[in-house]
Amino acid sequence: MVAIISCMITTLFLRTAAVAAASSSRAFFASASSLSYPSSGFVVLPIRSGGAHTRHDFVATAATIRRRSNNAQHRLASSSSRFGSSSLSLSSNTVYSTINELPLPLPSLNNYYYLLRHGQSTANVDGIISSSRDLAYSTRHGLTLLGIRQGKEAASSLLDLIETDIQNSLNTNNEVPESTKRVYFYSSPFARAKETAEACRTRLSLSPESIQRTQAMGLQINPAIAYHDGLMERYFGRLDGKELSTYAYVWPVDMFDPTHTAFDVESVAAVCNRIRATLLEIDSRHVGEEDGSSGGGNHIVLTSHADVLQITQVYAAGLDNVGRFSQYRFGNGEVRRMGRTVESLPEAKPLEPPKRGE
Structure with a gap:
């Protein structure tokens, strides 16, 4: 029961904060006026149909923001110690989906x-x-x-x-x-x-x-x-x-x-x-x-x-x-x-x- 209440409070907080941030933010792009980038770091994403922008993209993007918002700094701080490699060809329009981690820090260079x-x-x-x-x-x-x-x-x-x-x-x-x-x-x-x-x-x-x-x-x-x-x-x-x-x-x-x-x-x-x-x-x-x-x-x-x-x-x-x-x-x-x-x-x-x- 405590866990359920805690989850409900967290969800309510995120929604309230997002609404409050959106109300005080300026339009991010003129032709995407329903999307704004408030100073607090919340992003309000529109759901559009048709064209290249599918509902799946926006739902997935919004889910990413919710999932990352609480632990982004911790994850990014630790990611520099991990290495992800790929043999992707850059000569074609590839869907880049295999790079899941940031590379090791760049070593000292000679030039x-x-x-x-x-x-x-x-x-x-x-x-x-x-x-x-x-x-x-x-x-x-x-x-x-x-x-x-x-x-x-x-x-x-x-x-x-x-x-x-x-x-x-x-x-x-x-x-x-x-x-x-x-x-x-x-x-x-x-x-x-x-x-x-x-x-x-x-x-x-x-x-x-x-x-x-x-x-x-x-x-x-x-x-x-x-x-x-x-x-x-x-x-x-x-x-x-x-x-x-x-x-x-x-x-x-x-x-x-x-x-x-x-x-x-x-x-x-x-x-x-x-x-x-x-x-x-x-x-x-x-x-x-x-x-x-x-x-x-x-x-x-x-x-x-x-x-x-x-x-x-x-x-x-x-x-x-x-x-x-x-x-x-x-x-x-x-x-x-x-x-x-x-x-x-x-x-x-x-x-x-x-x-x-x-």
Whole structure:
């Protein structure tokens, strides 16, 4: 009897709190006005019929939130000590359902890493989610003229970061060797990322101002850009091609459960696992004798997408809840150093709806 009463009280409390939070919250996305993200952390989910949004998805998502709300912090704090592996192919639109755990913490790396988000793309302007694996190595959803300019402008910010690292000799974790002054570009095979990497690298090599700075620092810019499937956009399953407002069905839930795959999205845990594998692979490439840097110390630029880079930065920094990655959003054409401490992260901002064109 005591257990039954306790359960009833808990259920009543959650419903009351959710209603109270919803009444004081602002609309999360304009086109999903029945879904709001209150400051208290409750998420009010609508039940819709038809289209790609099934009742099962929303019921499952709501159940996830109820199940995780009381013990999320405990679970996420302990999950970093567990490892989940997968041999999923990234070349097809796979339903990511086999990654049930976050990977081990990222070990110390031998090189300096910089995270560059693509510039404005045609998909950004159209206001749609663009994550299909069919876009890899295609020309679709490339950069706008503004996006190309943003890619070029990123070169100056990148040089600022590299210059600081050279002056300090070590990066923020004090565990990489002296800089080799070699710069390498890696990119997602999606057109918007490839074109951004090309715009940034070209500016470094051809702009008189950039040439002057690179020569003063003694930098050697590798002319080739390597494309890596591990840097692809996070796959959004049945939400791919939908309007940006449908991110509201995923991001808030990521905070409670980084392993969820509602709407067949690629989970945060899956992204963490592939990013870990990608970083370790790239790092090992630049520690061997083939590029003359047996001890590492190279400057490596990873050009990718907002969700992937945000997840990468919080995972690399050791944030206790990687599901909160969306509070550290990258702007178009923004470049950041990949820090290895929580203190290296920018200030967290409340979850905001993405705007058309961003």
